[in-house]
Amino acid sequence: MASESPPGASGAVAGAGANVAAALIGRFQKICGTEHVITHPHDLHAYRSDGLTHFQVMPAVAVLPNSAEEVQAVVRACHAARVPWVARGAGSGLSGGALPVADGVLLVLTRMNRILEVDLDNHLVVVEPGVTNTAVSAAVGPHFFYPPDPSSQTVCTIGGNVAENSGGAHCFKYGFTTNYVLGLDVVLTDGEMVTLGGHGEVDVPGYDLLGAFVGSEGTLGVATRITLRVIPTPEHTRTLVAFFGSVVAASAATSAVVAAGLTPCAIEMMDALSIAASEQMAHAGWPAEAGAALLVEFDGTLADCEAGFAELKAICVDTGSTQIRVARTAAERSVFWKMRKSAFPAAGRISGRYYVQDGVIPRTRLPEVMARVEELGAEHGLKVANVFHAGDGNLHPMVCYAGPDEAARAEKVATLILQACLDAGGSITGEHGVGVDKKGYMPRMFDEPDLAAFQKLRCAFDPDGLANPGKVMPTPRLCGEVPGPNRVHPLEAAGLAERF
Amino acid sequence: MAELLSAGRTVRPVGGRTKTDWGGVGPAAEVELSTRKLGHLVAHNEGDLTAVLEAGVRLTDAQTAFADRGQRLSLDPPNPGGEATIGGVVATADSGPLRHGHGAVRDLILGVRIALPDGTVARAGSNVIKNVAGYDLAKLMCGALGTLGVVTEVTVRLHPLPAHTVTVAARGGDLGTLSQAAAALARLPLQLEALDLRWDGPAAGGALLARSAGRAPAEVAGIAATAAAAQGLEVTVTEDDDATWAEQRSRQRARDGEAVLRVSALATALAAVLGAAPSGVARAGLGLAWLRIPADAALVRRLRAELAPATCVLLDAPAELRAAVDPWGVDGPAVALARRVKQRFDPAGVCNPGIHVGGI
Ligand SMILES: Cc1cc2nc3c(=O)[nH]c(=O)nc-3n(C[C@H](O)[C@H](O)[C@H](O)COP(=O)(O)OP(=O)(O)OC[C@H]3O[C@@H](n4cnc5c(N)ncnc54)[C@H](O)[C@@H]3O)c2cc1C
Numbered sequence: 001m002a003s004e005s006p007p008g009a010s011g012a013v014a015g016a017g018a019n020v021a022a023a024l025i026g027r028f029q030k031i032c033g034t035e036h037v038i039t040h041p042h043d044l045h046a047y048r049s050d051g052l053t054h055f056q057v058m059p060a061v062a063v064l065p066n067s068a069e070e071v072q073a074v075v076r077a078c079h080a081a082r083v084p085w086v087a088r089g090a091g092s093g094l095s096g097g098a099l100p101v102a103d104g105v106l107l108v109l110t111r112m113n114r115i116l117e118v119d120l121d122n123h124l125v126v127v128e129p130g131v132t133n134t135a136v137s138a139a140v141g142p143h144f145f146y147p148p149d150p151s152s153q154t155v156c157t158i159g160g161n162v163a164e165n166s167g168g169a170h171c172f173k174y175g176f177t178t179n180y181v182l183g184l185d186v187v188l189t190d191g192e193m194v195t196l197g198g199h200g201e202v203d204v205p206g207y208d209l210l211g212a213f214v215g216s217e218g219t220l221g222v223a224t225r226i227t228l229r230v231i232p233t234p235e236h237t238r239t240l241v242a243f244f245g246s247v248v249a250a251s252a253a254t255s256a257v258v259a260a261g262l263t264p265c266a267i268e269m270m271d272a273l274s275i276a277a278s279e280q281m282a283h284a285g286w287p288a289e290a291g292a293a294l295l296v297e298f299d300g301t302l303a304d305c306e307a308g309f310a311e312l313k314a315i316c317v318d319t320g321s322t323q324i325r326v327a328r329t330a331a332e333r334s335v336f337w338k339m340r341k342s343a344f345p346a347a348g349r350i351s352g353r354y355y356v357q358d359g360v361i362p363r364t365r366l367p368e369v370m371a372r373v374e375e376l377g378a379e380h381g382l383k384v385a386n387v388f389h390a391g392d393g394n395l396h397p398m399v400c401y402a403g404p405d406e407a408a409r410a411e412k413v414a415t416l417i418l419q420a421c422l423d424a425g426g427s428i429t430g431e432h433g434v435g436v437d438k439k440g441y442m443p444r445m446f447d448e449p450d451l452a453a454f455q456k457l458r459c460a461f462d463p464d465g466l467a468n469p470g471k472v473m474p475t476p477r478l479c480g481e482v483p484g485p486n487r488v489h490p491l492e493a494a495g496l497a498e499r500f
Numbered sequence: 501m502a503e504l505l506s507a508g509r510t511v512r513p514v515g516g517r518t519k520t521d522w523g524g525v526g527p528a529a530e531v532e533l534s535t536r537k538l539g540h541l542v543a544h545n546e547g548d549l550t551a552v553l554e555a556g557v558r559l560t561d562a563q564t565a566f567a568d569r570g571q572r573l574s575l576d577p578p579n580p581g582g583e584a585t586i587g588g589v590v591a592t593a594d595s596g597p598l599r600h601g602h603g604a605v606r607d608l609i610l611g612v613r614i615a616l617p618d619g620t621v622a623r624a625g626s627n628v629i630k631n632v633a634g635y636d637l638a639k640l641m642c643g644a645l646g647t648l649g650v651v652t653e654v655t656v657r658l659h660p661l662p663a664h665t666v667t668v669a670a671r672g673g674d675l676g677t678l679s680q681a682a683a684a685l686a687r688l689p690l691q692l693e694a695l696d697l698r699w700d701g702p703a704a705g706g707a708l709l710a711r712s713a714g715r716a717p718a719e720v721a722g723i724a725a726t727a728a729a730a731q732g733l734e735v736t737v738t739e740d741d742d743a744t745w746a747e748q749r750s751r752q753r754a755r756d757g758e759a760v761l762r763v764s765a766l767a768t769a770l771a772a773v774l775g776a777a778p779s780g781v782a783r784a785g786l787g788l789a790w791l792r793i794p795a796d797a798a799l800v801r802r803l804r805a806e807l808a809p810a811t812c813v814l815l816d817a818p819a820e821l822r823a824a825v826d827p828w829g830v831d832g833p834a835v836a837l838a839r840r841v842k843q844r845f846d847p848a849g850v851c852n853p854g855i856h857v858g859g860i
Pocket of ligand 1: 098152155157158217221223344468
């Protein structure tokens with residue numbers, strides 16, 4: 001869960017260690033240039049945390065390579081010295097994925113922000129990891145676009161998106177980052193470079209290591225070159241907001257829309273609290289008495305879009321919508337989206353502090369789980385504002401609190417909400433990742449053999465545990481040697497011989 | 501099943517036995533492990549558009565059950581005889597024309613349960629459509645041909661079954677024109693569910709096939725038809741299109757005495773790829789082609805050299821051919837990394853040894 005200001009106890013602050021030998025720092029300076037190797041505590045300050053600001057650790061050094069070769073050389077030097085490192089993009093992550101390792105190296109990839117190739121004949125674009133999400137769509141627009149659109153898209157990097165398998169408001173129809181990554185050049189922890197997937201081709205022979213790497217939260221290596229699939233921009237978009245008496249009623253409408261076989265490109269929900277908060281920033285003039293707003297968007301060819309949109313309106317009416325507003329102009333549409341996108345910053349206005357939770361449930365369980373969320377807030381005397389990806393069943397409750405006493409309660413509520421998601425058959429994270437924040441929850445979702453299987457993959461990529469150690473897995477684990485072939489001889493199997 | 505794997509004997513998992521001749525020729529396995537008894541459709545969560553299937557469920561049976569409720573698993577690999585199981589489809593990562601609009605099995609799989617050679621049964625992923633907790637081992641299982649463990653259960657995402665589909669077939673005798681028309685269609689924002697090419701050599705010619713399945717398929721097909729006609733192709737539009745697409749699928753498999761080469765290329769290279777063999781089909785927007793070729797090792801080598809950097813995987817080939825020429829035809833750091841993954845999951849090499857890239 002993310003918090004926009006420190007709740008206190010759960011964070012950790014470590015001082016810059018002197019354990020990274022001067023020789024290694026000298027090596028980095030040779031590789032990247034002195035000005036791109038940061039060691040002064042004052043300058044390192046900005047790198048202490050990612051978007052999950054209550055976790056803070058000072059790295060020993062931050063290195064800003066400018067090319068894949070430089071990344072390779074830095075990683076190789078770390079490998080030789082057995083020094084752990086953490087890759088970092090924009091540091092907008094909300095699970096502490098880019099939290100530095102004390103005394104370790106932070107590999108900051110923001111200088112690698114070049115778009116290497118735009119090949120619209122093959123519907124692809126090749127970028128360095130530090131390119132921002134919006135820069136990709138900008139590079140291929142207006143006729144093409146890159147669908148995964150995290151709300152942080154103007155700042156977050158494609159490298160970070162790949163590592164987190166980021167989603168966005170439009171993934172109900174279009175899918176997630178993993179569905180758009182065609183190939184990756186990855187520097188492994190021993191400094192070897194490997195291409196996963198292709199340079200635009202699909203079904204490249206071999207294991208789907210590309211699929212395994214996406215969403216691996218920086219623990220399997222550094223992506224230095226990323227080939228992405230882009231798609232033609234839909235000709236037409238229609239957007240409406242339907243108001244309902246309650247979140248439960250709007251949840252039922254969401255299910256009805258999906259059950260009717262409609263595939264809107266976005267189905268986003270806001271509750272009364274977040275509507276009121278966003279109204280202060282976006283001034284959309286939405287009805288103050290609405291219990292919930294459902295922002296639904298269709299896109300496609302004109303005919304397809306209009307047909308779907310008409311059905312959608314009918315369903316909203318049938319399911320008890322109190323009012324429907326259709327965006328008639330691009331300006332109106334952007335006000336609707338501004339309401340949705342202001343929700344998080346606006347929550348900061350109604351409450352000094354809040355936790356953002358990121359849980360997933362099967363969409364059909366929305367009514368009961370939302371009722372439970374409300375109940376939990378009431379039980380603990382805290383406001384919970386809700387704005388979320390309803391189509392995906394991906395909840396982002398914001399548990400509002402003030403002061404240290406409420407902080408502890410807020411943390412408890414956030415935890416109980418996550419448990420409610422798991423009890424409903426869901427997941428502990430839909431898009432923000434496990435990082436350090438949720439590694440303690442992993443055993444609630446996965447059993448020991450599951451975690452052991454994850455560890456097998458991690459050890460195959462990083463036997464020395466140098467890449468982003470201490471993230472994702474609940475307890476630190478060592479890899480150990482690969483057991484040698486120990487086949488039972490056919491004679492043994494047949495009971496004709498035994499080994500002692 | 502996990503217990504069996506941990507006993508140390510080499511195991512060959514099998515489902516419907518429709519693709520047992522894919523991959524390299526490994527040593528004969530000591531035990532054949534059938535998923536046939538894992539035949540339950542565990543859950544069809546209609547309102548969530550997801551389903552949980554045991555590995556041995558036949559794809560056709562699952563599709564029938566989904567269709568009853570107006571849904572489908574948007575996966576249509578060739579399935580002669582209808583014996584293909586969901587476990588086999590995951591293991592081979594085979595796909596059909598719907599790949600264009602809905603992705604491959606890797607894009608539709610949400611979770612997996614795997615019997616591992618260490619005697620444990622592990623789960624990865626989840627039963628919900630959005631989840632980033634833990635490593636995506638479900639994708640890792642796609643196309644692994646059972647060499648890392650045996651998939652016993654999968655959770656998949658479903659889609660609404662379209663009420664109507666309309667297919668545009670544009671015929672022509674010039675491969676360059678056909679592929680240009682395909683490129684033009686791929687650039688239009690039509691959100692087609694399938695976009696294929698078929699080629700039977702210069703004498704017989706070929707076709708561009710586009711299928712629309714949205715809320716207004718006729719209108720979309722109309723736009724596609726106009727675009728194809730503008731390239732000088734002879735266009736027909738039909739709603740009765742099942743046979744056309746069944747034929748595309750069947751052409752992904754070899755006939756007797758032939759082999760199939762699956763080529764992963766860039767879309768812009770497809771004219772060269774299809775032109776290299778007597779006949780073939782392709783996913784025009786994805787650069788993925790299946791060429792039917794005589795079962796001849798020298799020919800496979802020549803085509804690989806000619807089509808590089810596109811990669812060519814030999815499918816449906818007789819064992820002698822697969823012994824004479826590496827069916828995968830790749831090597832390098834990614835294969836070395838794959839070997840490291842294999843060693844971690846299956847250190848004793850009991851799962852389908854010798855059949856994957858680099859003899860894994
Ligand atoms: C206001 C706000 C809104 C957000 N909205 C969304 C949203 O809608 N959807 C969503 O999914 N997320 C959202 N996020 C979360 C965050 O923006 C994403 O996780 C994003 O992908 C992180 O990108 P980054 O460049 O900031 O990565 P960082 O935070 O720097 O790093 C994230 C992880 O990626 C790893 N990493 C970074 N670069 C590489 C690389 N090149 N190779 C390997 N590993 C690497 C790091 O080690 C770390 O584990 C939001 C965050 C904020 C602050």
